[in-house]
Amino acid sequence: MAASRTGPNMTQIAKAVGVSSATVSNALSGKGRVSPELVEKIRAKAAELGYVPSSAGRALRTGRSNVLGLVLPDISNPLFPQIAQAMESAASDAGYGVLIADSRGDVTTQTQAIARLIERGVDGLVVIPRRGTRIGSVSCPVAMVDTPSTPGNTVSADHWEGGAQLARHLLDLGHRKFLFVGHDRASNVQNDRIGGMKSALGNDVSHETIWIEPMLRRQGDDASLGLLGHVTSGVTAIAAVSDLHALRVLTELQTAGIKVPEQVSVTGFDDLVFAPVVTPSLTTVHMDMTRIAQIAIAALTKEIEGPRTTTVTNTGEIDTPEIDHKNGATVQQTVKADTSKVSMKLMVRASSGPAASPDTQARMEKLYNGD
Template structure:
């Protein structure tokens, strides 16, 4: 089994330097620390948690609180955080608040009670996690005053809006899941900015908003911009049931670039988060806080990437009321609604 001594010998540094690099303590340059972590990972080095606890008074275990592990985005974030922690010789205990504010507070208290050295939290929408007795990092959005690490949700929305503006869309529906979500609000702000002042936007929310989509398209909307890929999937179903095609009758975009985006037909134009960079930055800040060292210089929100697929197209000018009327007649011979 690999040891600190072997890693130090291989790289020509002291065991103290290796120990400091893996624990985030001491004065080790980021370049050297990364080199040490990479070599330790290749050798399969795993520190003894018992030895660490005796020597440092720390468990080498971090807590992670996620808002809803049934959402495919959050297991992906958790996996990248776990990989980043392992590269630093740390383990992670994961708790799921299941969208409940009280359960979120309870999970935080339980993790502290189990002796974690620090906590990473992706808070439930509309909540502000309480201060805890251990260092904590918040992954949310830049508009949250307690946020530590964030993807550039507003910038991502701006990229999508600019793309649709260039295609000629001027009447656009913004579809959100919950008004209380700061992330979704930031994404919508960016979408509106990207579309430009000439565009007319209408924001709708939740299941009621999805049900309204066919009517809004009949009234002239040429694109639906959803604040997540999951919402885009639901929107696609509502539009299809109304006899509307994507992108023939209406363009559609999502957000997050989940695997389902390429399983949809047509494949979904969306925005991808750099989840790996988010995880690395969160771990960098948390390990510094655990070591009692100052945070690194503030880093701007992590950029997102526009992923162009087949669900967006220039708007087509035609009367869709005939399409919807014909579809209702086919599905209900009596004409009843």
């Protein structure tokens, strides 16, 4: 039950062409000194035989697998498809494969998942941490994607500024009484988003925040959020920290007979796949995952291909100046080494509209309640 390799290897090509295997290696990689004609001949023979380099052999020799690990907090997160797609694409462009690991929302599992990836020999990790978990020291470069306010973050969307944009949009529409809907107090992302929204509000604006997760835990998964009460007391804008929760809000309001956006505006975050297809389509804030992924991958590959070989062995300089000439291929943008944030994009759709005046509101309410 030995190695079940199918195709030919370098030695076979070498024999077929009549040269040494080193020459084949040099010809195919373009590294050593090989005459142009020979390069062409070797290329042709390799193609003819359907040669596929053995990643195992290469990995063993070079010490690099050209595979990155993607550690996800909870794959069932609806934002995950976007993340995975963007990361896979960026990694693929940079010549890397992506090995996934799901931490199922659990910190212990996350640690195990990371360990498994390391054992598989990944060259680096992209970690989207569970609720701002710190990652213990690992033996390979790590890029964290969380929020700018998380220590150790490498790159992320500027959730705060995205929140501010959204709030300004709602302010412009005349809204002065806000309800923020969060899921989980411990989430850095959610706190940033709500913080950003609050920061844009003036003194004449009132706001309140409710958290879904504790409500569900107390009252069961199908608990009502009691939005009707808030609407009756004058709230005209409900901003959820995710489209998923915005959807919950939207349908709860619609079932209660409240018109969106005529009576209440509803907004979300993330621009999930369903945001444009619901009625009314959801005003939300879009993350440029493609760019985030590019930056994360670029930061990682730079560190992998750069000088600092292992963990923290060398104490001295941290600067890595002379390595930007070789990767003129994929990501052109400058990549801030330390931590960078990518701005979000407001997507104005149909679920946000002018604030109803208190009069209008009272009238409509009467219409619906008193039949």
